Amino acid sequence: MTDPSNAPTTDDAPAADIILSGRGIRRAFPVGERSLEILHGVDLELGRGQRISLMGASGAGKTTLLNILGLLDRPTEGEVWLDGLSAWTLTTPERAQLRNTSIGFVFQFYHLLAELNALENALLPAMIALPHVAYRHKREEYEGKAVAMLERFGLGDRLKHRPGQLSGGEQQRVAIARALLLDPPLIIADEPTGNLDSSTGERVLELLFDEQETRNTALLLVTHDRRLAQRCERMVHMEDGLIQADSTLTIPT
């Protein structure tokens, strides 16, 4: 799928065990007449199955970086490689498809669709992935999968509830089920517990960690909670648009 004119970049492709790689990422936003650079050249690599936490003061540029690594935003400079593909050499539909199958997003504000019930929200990635007829064929398979997951998350009797009828913790669990539905090799979670009280947040995160471990999915987690960050095998610290520290930990089990 790589653009033949960029053939040399194939040589730059990261090793096969690297799921996500950002290289020399800069991002500047136009502010009035000038442009304000938020990221000043960030390099970050993420191995398959790796759980990594990203910390930093508010305004350090964590969300900006996540949007770029999640292929939602184009870096002003630098490259993003996902699953062996250089994201910005792809066409828009190809990139959308890559996002659909390879990344699961969990947001701070859950971001469920208000018009759909819990089950339908969890099924959304499959609905986006498949055209009408194909979806109809695989519908039972996906539904079984989503129902099983939601039941495991303790939402068995909440399948038909709309997001408005669910608590924050429940909504976030639906969002996690949605992120995991297509078994993506990477989960990007931006402060998933930021809007929950600490005990609920901890339970939700526990659930996410469990799933991540059993599926051997890579997880990039932004959090302000040092205790949660310490449960990740790698801790990255950001300050003013640059990575200041990158430490590998041994996880206490």
Add this chain to the structure above:
Amino acid sequence: MYRWFLSLRYLRARRTNWIGAAGITVAVAALILILSIMSGFLEESRNHLRGNLGDLIIMPNQDSPLSGNNTVLPKTDEAAMMEIVRANPHVSGASLQMAWYGMLVPDSKSALLKHPVFGDLSLIHLVGIDVPDEYGASDLKANMQASDDSGTFKVTPVADLQRPFDPPPFYYSDGAPKAGIVLGAQLAAAWNLHPGDEVELFSLGVDPITRSVEDQGCNRTFVVTGTFRSGENEMDMERVYVDRRTLADMLGRTTAWSQILVKLHDYEANKVAAVASLRSSLAEGGFVHRPSGDDASDYYRTEVRTWEDLRGNLLGAIENEKSLMGIMLSLVMVVAGFTVFAILSMMVSEKRRDIGILTALGAHPSGVMSLFLMIGCWQAFLGASLGAVLGVLGALNIDAIETKLSELFGIQIFDRSIYLFDHIPSVIEVTGVAMIVLGAVTCTLVFAAVPAWRAARLNPIDALRFE
């Protein structure tokens, strides 16, 4: 798959969507209704005018050219002319008519006659006909047996259709036996005339010096034998049929005809050929001017004409009105389109966050665009199909609807005395309905495309930033 699914969900979630669809419904229904009525007017007008006029009309050249090469006046021997006309292979029937203006006074009001002022007596159109011929050239026979569907003007058929001007069997005359007349149903109703009633007719002519219309002093008493209803208001109000020779006798004229009505076997297919062959054979017989010089064709035109030549102005006006109405009502369509535009624009800004979520989950911009286009599509589809059904139903039942509305508001919406017909005509043109529905859907989609395009261009990170 999500586009179908979500477009239906979004459609159901917002009540404003139904307003968009309702706007399209109203526009489509109104367009279909009005255009059906206009088409109905046109067709009904054509049918009536044609039936009452015959297919072709041959008139003696009135302003005979005495200048140039044409110094010889054409002959007007009607028997020979009729022979030529009947010999034409396209002709199925021909009828001599003599037309004159006059006034009608019921016998009981004959006192009015003595008065020099005619008062409120209205002008009538006296038409002298030869009976079996006229039946073959116009719709008179059917009109004299017209069964009334509205009940407003009842037709009283003559006792014997073959001899319509014979007095009714129960009629008893104290003086000399009177000749019969057949009246328009509305005229009979206006004077409360029934078969057996005597009326006095007198002719009017134009004074050659003062140019004023006045009594020519020819009058005669007739007996009403029956009525007819043509559906053409003017005819039913003003026309009186008399035997042609009786009329000529009353007027004391030797020339006893003013036009020949011709019916063709197949008018639409042969009108051009029939007119041309009649012109040339009549010219050969010396009944119309031979073409001479460059402008010769003008003389032809005045002598053998189709009914469309005579009523072309009226038909053209209705046709014009129809296209004008179509254009005006298309503006309603544009307004409906704007409503859809506004509703979808609102929805796009309301659903910014959803658009961001869908993008993050792997929807691409064209998918987002088609999602919103589809919502517009649903509105267009629902609105247009409902509008088509309502419009067609309305056009089919327009008379009943008009009666109900008139009763409800206590005013007469369709004033039957103004129009040619005593019911509201409507003709549903399938292609017209299809065009309107197609136009409505296209128009809506064009308007929906703008907000859908904006939705596709939304930057997902802006859309996702805030709760």
